[in-house]
Amino acid sequence: MAARGEAPIGVARPSEPLREVLVVPGAEVSARWVHLPTRSHAQALAAARLHLADQLALAEEDLHVAIGPLEDDGYRLVVVTARRLLQGWLAGAALHGVFPDVVLPDHLMLPAPPEERLVGAFLGGVMAVRGRRLALTLEPDLAALVLQGREIEMIDGAEAVEGALATAAADPVINLLQGEFDLGRESRLDWLNLKRAAMLGGALALSIPILFGAQVLRDHMAAVSLERQATRAAAAVLPQGQAIVDPAAQTRTRLHDLQLAAGGGPTALIAALFTALEGIGDSQLEGLVLSPDGSVRARISYGQISDVELFREAMGSAGVTAREEATQEEGARIVSDVILGARS
Known part of the structure; x- marks a missing residue:
C-alpha cells in the first residue's frame, strides 16, 4: 500500500499513469x-x-x-x-x-x-x-x-x-x-460507425427500389427471428433436455431458483429494508423471516403513524414491492407486518 487517505474535491490528481x-x-x-x-x-x-x-x-x-x-x-x-x-x-x-x-x-x-x-x-x-x-x-x-x-x-x-x-x-x-x-468500446465504435455509415450510404443508393417490395417479407422474418432468439436464449440457461414451451415463464422460474441459491434475492431485499429504516428516525426492526419463495416478511415498529407512509415511499423509491399485511398500535408504538418482494 503506497498511500491512504481522503481525496478532497478539486484537488489535482498525480500526473503519473495509474490503474484506478x-x-x-x-x-x-x-x-x-x-x-x-x-x-x-x-x-x-x-x-x-x-x-x-x-x-x-x-x-x-x-x-x-x-x-x-x-x-x-x-x-x-x-x-x-x-x-x-x-x-x-x-x-x-x-x-x-x-x-x-x-x-x-x-x-x-x-x-x-x-x-x-x-x-x-x-x-x-x-x-x-x-x-x-x-x-x-x-x-x-x-x-x-x-x-x-x-x-x-x-x-x-x-x-x-x-x-x-x-x-x-x-x-x-x-x-x-x-x-x-465502456469508454474503450465508445472509441472503437466511433471508427466502426464511420466505416459503416460510408458503406451503408453507398448501399442505400442501390437498394431503394428493392426496399419497398421486401418490407413485408422482412417484417415476417424479423418476427420469426425474435421467436427463435427467445427459444435459443431459454435453451442456453434451462437444464439440458428440458422441453421449451413458454421461454419467458420458464426462464423466470429458472432465474428465481438460481437467485435463491446464490443468496441474491433476499439479501437485496434486506439491504433495501435496512436502507429505508435508516432514513426513518424512530423506526425499529422487530422481526425478520425469509420465505421459501424468496420474499422477506418483516415486522417493523414506528414512533408515529406518519412513519408508515415514509417507509412506503422509501421502498417505492428503491423499486421494492412492499405489501402491508397489518398495521396496529401496540402501546406507544405503531407496528406493521409487511412482505417484501412478494410475487403478484
Whole structure:
C-alpha cells in the first residue's frame, strides 16, 4: 500500500499513469452465477437480461448488467445494479478527479475461497462475504440468518484486508464498465460507425427500389427471428433436455431458483429494508423471516403513524414491492407486518 487517505474535491490528481479501481457498495450490486454456455458475449448478455428483467425490482431502462468470462462448466458471473446508481458513483468519483478503469462491488474484492468455504471482511461497518459462487454484502447481525449459520473465515487486520483489495484490483473478476459505460468500446465504435455509415450510404443508393417490395417479407422474418432468439436464449440457461414451451415463464422460474441459491434475492431485499429504516428516525426492526419463495416478511415498529407512509415511499423509491399485511398500535408504538418482494 503506497498511500491512504481522503481525496478532497478539486484537488489535482498525480500526473503519473495509474490503474484506478472504484469500489462501490456491494449492498447495491447483486452478483450471481448463471449457466450461460454460449461463447458469444452478446448472446450471453441478452440471455442474462432476459432472465433478470422480471426478477429484479428495476425498470428495464434502469437495469445495468455486466457479465464475466465463460467458465469451464458453462457458468458466468453476472453482476446487476441500477444504471442511475452507477452513473452517480462515476459522477462522484469524477468530482475527486478519479476516472476509474475498473468498477467492482466490495464483495467481489475478496478472494474466492476453494470448495464450499466462506471468507469475509468488515468494510466500512458492513460485512462483505465471498464464497466459491457467492458474493454479498450485508449487516453483520444478519450474517448468521442469511447464510444459515455457515462458518465465515474473517480476514483480520487492516493490512490483510488491504492486501486482499490490492490483489483483486490487480486482477478483477469482472468490470461493471460494460456496454454504454465502456469508454474503450465508445472509441472503437466511433471508427466502426464511420466505416459503416460510408458503406451503408453507398448501399442505400442501390437498394431503394428493392426496399419497398421486401418490407413485408422482412417484417415476417424479423418476427420469426425474435421467436427463435427467445427459444435459443431459454435453451442456453434451462437444464439440458428440458422441453421449451413458454421461454419467458420458464426462464423466470429458472432465474428465481438460481437467485435463491446464490443468496441474491433476499439479501437485496434486506439491504433495501435496512436502507429505508435508516432514513426513518424512530423506526425499529422487530422481526425478520425469509420465505421459501424468496420474499422477506418483516415486522417493523414506528414512533408515529406518519412513519408508515415514509417507509412506503422509501421502498417505492428503491423499486421494492412492499405489501402491508397489518398495521396496529401496540402501546406507544405503531407496528406493521409487511412482505417484501412478494410475487403478484
